[in-house]
Amino acid sequence: MIELSGVRWERRAGAFTLDVPRLLLREGITVMAGANGSGKSSLLQLLATAEFPDKGGIRYGIMSGDRDLAAIRASIGYVPTGLELYEDMRMERLLRYLSELKGEAGRAETDRVIGLFQLEPYRRRAIKTLPQGIRQRIALAQSVIGSPDYLFLDEPLNALDSLERLRLIRFLASYARGRAVVVSTHELNEWEAWASRILWLADGKPQFHGTPQAWTSSLPGSVWGGSVSPERYRELPGGNLLQVRPELDCLSVRLLAPDCPGPEFSVQEPTLEDAYFLRSRARLRN
Numbered sequence: 001m002i003e004l005s006g007v008r009w010e011r012r013a014g015a016f017t018l019d020v021p022r023l024l025l026r027e028g029i030t031v032m033a034g035a036n037g038s039g040k041s042s043l044l045q046l047l048a049t050a051e052f053p054d055k056g057g058i059r060y061g062i063m064s065g066d067r068d069l070a071a072i073r074a075s076i077g078y079v080p081t082g083l084e085l086y087e088d089m090r091m092e093r094l095l096r097y098l099s100e101l102k103g104e105a106g107r108a109e110t111d112r113v114i115g116l117f118q119l120e121p122y123r124r125r126a127i128k129t130l131p132q133g134i135r136q137r138i139a140l141a142q143s144v145i146g147s148p149d150y151l152f153l154d155e156p157l158n159a160l161d162s163l164e165r166l167r168l169i170r171f172l173a174s175y176a177r178g179r180a181v182v183v184s185t186h187e188l189n190e191w192e193a194w195a196s197r198i199l200w201l202a203d204g205k206p207q208f209h210g211t212p213q214a215w216t217s218s219l220p221g222s223v224w225g226g227s228v229s230p231e232r233y234r235e236l237p238g239g240n241l242l243q244v245r246p247e248l249d250c251l252s253v254r255l256l257a258p259d260c261p262g263p264e265f266s267v268q269e270p271t272l273e274d275a276y277f278l279r280s281r282a283r284l285r286n
């Protein structure tokens with residue numbers, strides 16, 4: 001378990017403050033959501049000990065950041081966004097080198113993570129010659145060298161194709177048994193079946209932390225779905241639309257509204273993403 005208490009970190013000369021009075025991150029996948037600039041990457045940087053807060057502290061089980069930094073770092077895997085890899089190195093050499101830095105000498109661990117992320121065909125390729133999705137898989141592979149207890153992944157699905165995205169999510173779901181995995185994302189629904197907890201940040205502060213069930217219940221509004229004609233569609237309030245899909249001679253519409261928008265509509269189970277819209281909209285209105 002990771003425990004943050006009284007954490008404050010000012011960035012941009014105080015124009016932004018990450019402010020986390022208390023937060024407990026448990027085993028399983030914690031999926032972190034929030035608007036651009038809400039502080040997701042900043043929080044991951046602190047968790048990964050790439051940066052340090054101005055105030056407060058972070059404990060990892062019985063280890064605390066100010067006393068056990070080396071041991072904590074040895075139990076952390078981290079993928080920031082835009083991780084710069086050693087461009088001229090061959091992929092296998094890079095992973096060997098990073099394995100050795102993490103105290104995992106020998107080929108076995110390198111071979112394991114190469115297999116895990118289907119990187120076999122790229123062993124002898126220089127990093128700079130590889131496409132973005134493969135580089136992302138290498139970034140992910142380096143993070144699980146030594147099977148760390150804590151994994152912090154900033155938008156890990158970036159640049160991956162749909163099969164790789166699903167493969168990674170499934171891998172993380174099993175990896176997170178007995179370990180804490182924190183991921184940031186702008187696509188909550190992809191994690192729907194796998195998230196243990198949702199953490200929502202706004203303006204540098206956690207606004208919600210709890211189970212997906214709690215996230216999609218007690219919402220300030222409802223989600224409605226129905227099929228409408230193109231004429232009727234034009235009458236609907238545009239600001240609250242979630243999804244529009246053409247059908248044979250009508251449009252299938254999903255929208256947010258406090259009350260039923262018309263006889264064509266029925267109330268729908270909200271998705272994680274719907275709940276994000278409802279909660280964000282309610283917050284902006286208050």
Ligand SMILES: Nc1ncnc2c1ncn2[C@@H]1O[C@H](COP(=O)(O)OP(=O)(O)OP(=O)(O)O)[C@@H](O)[C@H]1O
Pocket residue numbers: 011012015016034035036037038039040041042043
């Ligand atoms: N290297 C940096 N130096 C100074 N300020 C920074 C730096 N990186 C980010 N910030 C600032 O910290 C604040 C939070 O940014 P952060 O990247 O943590 O948000 P985010 O939720 O991850 O955003 P996004 O969804 O766009 O990735 C922003 O005001 C941003 O401008």
